[in-house]
Amino acid sequence: IPGVVGKTEAVQEDSFYNGMLDYPNYTRPAVWDDEEVPEILLSGNDTIIKEWRRRQSVERTLKRRPDIIGRAGIMPYLNYGAYVIEIYNSTLDPKTDNSISEGLKLNLIDTATVCRTYGIERYILIAPNAQQRETIKQTISLLSEEAECKDRPDLKEALNNIKLFGSTQKALAWIEKRSKTDLHKVVVTTKDCKKAVNWLSLKREILLKNYCTVFLFGRECELHSKMIDSANTVLPPISGVKNNLNHLSVRSTIGITLDRFFGQR
Structure with missing residues (x-):
């Protein structure tokens, strides 16, 4: 529904919107229970971050739900x-x-x-x-x-x-x-x-x-x-x-x- 979510991209990048699973999401702090946020996400380089997220989405989908690839626009x-x-x-x-x-x-x-x-x-x-x-x-x-x-x-x-x-x-x-x-x-x-x-x-x-x-x-x-x-x-x-x-x-x-x-x- 238009207006419910402030950032339209957040909906478009969610799982199954484009027929693919979502990329992993992180929040602060940068380190928690010995798990670190990938350096790429802290780089501030939007182009590299976008590419990383895209490849993560591909790898996750192929590993967890390869069955949905058939109806995804790749x-x-x-x-x-x-x-x-x-x-x-x-x-x-x-x-x-x-x-x-x-x-x-x-x-x-x-x-x-x-x-x-x-x-x-x-x-x-x-x-x-x-x-x-x-x-x-x-x-x-x-x-x-x-x-x-x-x-x-x-x-x-x-x-x-x-x-x-x-x-x-x-x-x-x-x-x-x-x-x-x-x-x-x-x-x-x-x-x-x-x-x-x-x-x-x-x-x-x-x-x-x-x-x-x-x-x-x-x-x-x-x-x-x-x-x-x-x-x-x-x-x-x-x-x-x-x-x-x-x-x-x-x-x-x-x-x-x-x-x-x-x-x-």
Whole structure:
């Protein structure tokens, strides 16, 4: 209830508010019954204290209540955030087919908005063909202008978060340089793979090791075996009641995957 607690942050940082357990709290005196308040909390450095509390919350939750991680939104607990790479269908040319062009617009709007909703650092499109990159660039520019005319700053911000590269290697090198840390590459497959792991296990691992995670999506023809072999983790196809049917669009797969890791319930 607004106004009942003087400091809103105290409620937001309480156990279960974000799906995680609270960090340990201390009060004066600094030493009591041979137990001391951690030096970090006495440092006066707000940034270091905030980071310490965040990691304590993660460690406590994983140790005491790992079962609640499934419904927790973990993005606020990651130092390096997460990135989405979509490998564009290289066999299609939106410039020569109007229906494909409309599909491209829909894909850009939907996926960029989903990435913004879940706090993704960058939504990266891989288009090996220079003409394709130019077409995508022009489409993004057109959509941004439309968003501005319709007074939709949220959509414009989402579209501005898109970045284009000609190869996956260049994109990964850019992310590594930007984040200044090693990357944990996760390929989301469209077919069964022996090295695939459960998404919940990966979610706990990302939290524990504080990875800079890069999710790679694409159709089966784009996600070739070399890419799967070089991945740190492979996620199995998303399945439902009809497990033998796997006709989800790439943007649907992206939305479901991001909600599993960064959605808050």
